[in-house]
Amino acid sequence: MNVDVGTRGAEARRKLAEMTPTSAAMNEKSADLLPVEIVPTFEMPSPLYIHSAEGAHVTDVDGNTFLDLTMGAGPHVLGHRPKVVEDAMHEQLGRTWHLVLKNDRQHELAELIREAAPGAEKTVFCNSGTEATMYGMRIARAHTGKNRVAVFDGCYHGAHDYALVKADPASPRSEPTAKVLGNGVPDTIRDDTMLVLPYDDLAAFDLIRRHKAELAVVMVQPVQNSVPRADVGPFLQELRDVCRECGVLYLLDEVVTGFRLGFGGGMEYFDVDADLMTWGKALAGGMPIGALSGKSDVMAPLGKTWGDPEGVFLGGTFSGNPLTMAAGIAALTHMRDHRDTIYPKLNEQADRLAAIVNGFCEERQIGAELHNAGSIFHMHFKRGIRTSRDFEGSNHEAEQEFYVHLMARGVIVPGIHLFFTSTEHTPEDIDTIGQAFCDALQDVRDDGLI
Ligand SMILES: Cc1ncc(COP(=O)(O)O)c(C=O)c1O
Incomplete structure (x- = not known):
């Protein structure tokens, strides 16, 4: 400028x-x-x-x-180089930072997430919030057999193609049309798979009701990055109820709010629950991480191989690696205990x-x-x-x-x-x-x- x-x-x-x-x-x-x-x-x-x-x-x-005040764009809730995290990483480095083969740390971190968010009955780890929301959309489609995903204007869910939509400023407030962010995102994603909803607006509930037959999931950040507000609890709660009534999954994107607003994240802060949750940022004390959690029935397709017609594909060489897990266990244990x-x-x-x-x-x-x-x-x-x-x-x-x-x-x-x-x-x-x-x-x- x-x-x-x-x-x-x-x-x-x-x-x-x-x-x-x-x-x-x-x-x-x-x-x-x-x-x-x-x-x-x-x-x-x-x-x-x-x-x-x-x-x-x-x-x-x-x-x-x-x-x-950058704080790594959110992860450093405990500040830079918290000693508990640094010590845990040193200890883990002395053992292994091997990849892909199972390690003994993932289970511990998943337990801590479940303690923070009781609806997190199953968790799968990845390396960023972007991956977590991408998997969230996929698992929602697999579970519901429906294709479309609704997001709110003003929310951010990462850098993959399906997350890069916002309301076209020229479109009506109560019924926005989707516009993609930046070049290179296929139009078909905007037109065939996404629905943009107006934030903190009752019109969103009508749109969900109208599109329920094709909607797999509604995603929302408990607190928007663009305008963080502490007064949106009633909106988030009503949204959860409307999703339930319509047979549409409710995904809370807790990548920023998780372990920051409270140990129980936005769910605890706003007293709301969800079918699916995405995590990242503060989850591993500053190490790269993402995670998708959800109710057991919703996450069931992950228990099947992707060769199975109901199975869902996941990948990720670095996902759930022991060094990141060790950092996360140390950070979350400290946050829980204090x-x-x-x-x-x-x-x-x-x-x-x-x-x-x-x-x-x-x-x-x-x-x-x-x-x-x-x-x-x-x-x-x-x-x-x-x-x-x-x-x-x-x-x-x-x-x-x-x-x-x-x-x-x-x-x-x-x-x-x-x-x-x-x-x-x-x-x-x-x-x-x-x-x-x-x-x-x-x-x-x-x-x-x-
Ligand atoms: C709410 C939310 N979801 C997802 C993401 C993507 O996370 P990452 O940058 O780790 O890919 C972000 C990143 O800022 C975010 O704010």
């Missing part, structure tokens, strides 16, 4: 450039070999290469230390940060709002947004500039603008971050952008 940078913006950029020469050189060197950052949506306001990380902080290759202290504190601190920032915006009449559900945050530069259909009219120039200022003030939020706190963010860190947000908002205002 071409932003007309004001005096403050120019100062912030100059400061960042002076602080980060080694990162800049690495960025230049990488350009011909790596076409994009690992995930282009995570691009930093200024290129930054991380050398080490500890707790709530990351240190770059130039030796600058920042307060991190759930009564970890989650109230994490959620309370998060609410306090939102109150600091939103109080400042109200006091100064700044058109921005920090949304959060527990420690999941997304800031919007327009007030009163409830769903992604309200984005029009957001002040994107101010938004882009804000994160440059925030970084120059020592706090990192990645380009996706979805961010997280962790158990390692101290009350003092929250104060520092709150102050940095307010100062960065004032910088943007001083440049006349907001």
